[in-house]
Amino acid sequence: MRTLVYLAHPRPDRSEINAPMFEAARGIEGITCVDLYGEYPSFEMNVDREQQRITEHDAIVFLHPLYWYSVPALLREWQDLVLEHGFAYGHSGHALDGKVTFNAVTCGAAAEAYTPEGANGAHLRTLLMPFEKTADLCRMRYLAPFALFGAGRAVEEGRDKSHLAEWRSLLKALRDDTLDITAARAALSLNGFTAAGAAKLEAV
Numbered sequence: 001m002r003t004l005v006y007l008a009h010p011r012p013d014r015s016e017i018n019a020p021m022f023e024a025a026r027g028i029e030g031i032t033c034v035d036l037y038g039e040y041p042s043f044e045m046n047v048d049r050e051q052q053r054i055t056e057h058d059a060i061v062f063l064h065p066l067y068w069y070s071v072p073a074l075l076r077e078w079q080d081l082v083l084e085h086g087f088a089y090g091h092s093g094h095a096l097d098g099k100v101t102f103n104a105v106t107c108g109a110a111a112e113a114y115t116p117e118g119a120n121g122a123h124l125r126t127l128l129m130p131f132e133k134t135a136d137l138c139r140m141r142y143l144a145p146f147a148l149f150g151a152g153r154a155v156e157e158g159r160d161k162s163h164l165a166e167w168r169s170l171l172k173a174l175r176d177d178t179l180d181i182t183a184a185r186a187a188l189s190l191n192g193f194t195a196a197g198a199a200k201l202e203a204v
């Protein structure tokens with residue numbers, strides 16, 4: 001699949017996880033990488049260019065930290081302006097039909113917080129429902145989120161390397177059409193879906 005990764009991070013210079021994930025994606029042949037804040041520091045979105053970009057790809061990945069249970073503001077701006085009626089949805093809006101999309105998210109809180117019993121009272125996939133419903137409206141195929149929890153402690157705890165390895169293998173699987181899309185749509189999380197991810201889960 002022609003795969004596009006959008007990074008939405010307002011301060012990549014301070015990012016411990018998203019910036020290395022973006023760099024890792026840039027190092028993979030055949031993956032298109034766009035730094036949204038880098039391209040639009042004043043929020044002056046080029047809607048035609050973005051619509052062209054997503055039209056030319058089969059998988060659209062949003063790489064971002066979780067901010068207030070949602071995405072950084074420029075990604076919301078992107079949604080508001082790029083996903084136009086008549087382009088992305090509506091009777092004559094079929095540009096995104098069948099495309100695959102998911103959120104690659106880093107969260108400050110620990111994994112236990114993102115459970116029905118935990119502090120946030122719901123799984124991350126449930127909290128990201130606006131993104132899933134937007135994808136549904138645009139007739140896209142929404143996959144479970146790929147997540148790193150406890151992101152602020154990942155580097156000191158040495159969890160960043162395995163996450164990066166799993167991220168690389170996930171992007172390659174998308175690119176090479178080897179990801180089980182049906183299972184990825186049904187799951188709570190994309191973590192563990194590739195060989196690198198499965199090995200990591202087994203080691204825990």
Ligand SMILES: Cc1cc2nc3c(=O)[nH]c(=O)nc-3n(C[C@H](O)[C@H](O)[C@H](O)COP(=O)(O)O)c2cc1C
Nearest residue numbers: 015016017018065066067068069106107108109151
């Ligand atoms: C404005 C802001 C809002 C945040 N909101 C949340 C949140 O709702 N849930 C959460 O788990 N972490 C939240 N965090 C923590 C970030 O998700 C975390 O710092 C980030 O994922 C770390 O990745 P980075 O090093 O690439 O920036 C927030 C951080 C900031 C700065």
